[in-house]
Amino acid sequence: TQLLEQSPQFLSIQEGENLTVYCNSSSVFSSLQWYRQEPGEGPVLLVTVVTGGEVKKLKRLTFQFGDARKDSSLHITAAQPGDTGLYLCAGGISNFGNEKLTFGTGTRLTIIP
């Protein structure tokens, strides 16, 4: 079973600060997805990256897939209270991309107003 380690596990920062969350594995994935989960709800997909070195931006969020497709990072610029939540990375294996996903343990982010 592939393992995805996320760091940090918990992060609490002031509104307006920047932050980076990391997702690392010793395994190669065909795709890497990032989700955000809020209390009482299921995870919601933020982005999928499929090419080594790929960078995607979603407003203040920047996602990068490592060149070797073993790791990924999520960078948030000027964090806002609405960014608070549990962030999960998930590595996809197989030609269908998300046929089987392995999830990381998550990063619980709290933005303090």
Place this chain on the structure above:
Amino acid sequence: EAQVTQNPRYLITVTGKKLTVTCSQNMNHEYMSWYRQDPGLGLRQIYYSMNVEVTDKGDVPEGYKVSRKEKRNFPLILESPSPNQTSLYFCASSSLVHDTDTQYFGPGTRLTVL
């Protein structure tokens, strides 16, 4: 509205009493999956299904059964629940047309086995 529904949302039961958690999607998705989420362990896949009558084990299938008789439904069955199956369960679905298709999650079922 495109959605994945799960029932019940909350369930408290006793050891050994068979239960079923239902999952239904209205997006005509081929792929459906069940996960459990536990503190410090993240989401772990229990079973998944690529289409009707096609199911396969995920990472933690022991103690669970599934069936896929219809495309829209993917029930999770616990024949003899035990306390270590106390967890938050999520059903998810997606199309298999593209590699980057979104996986949609249900709202979760919080199960407690006493």
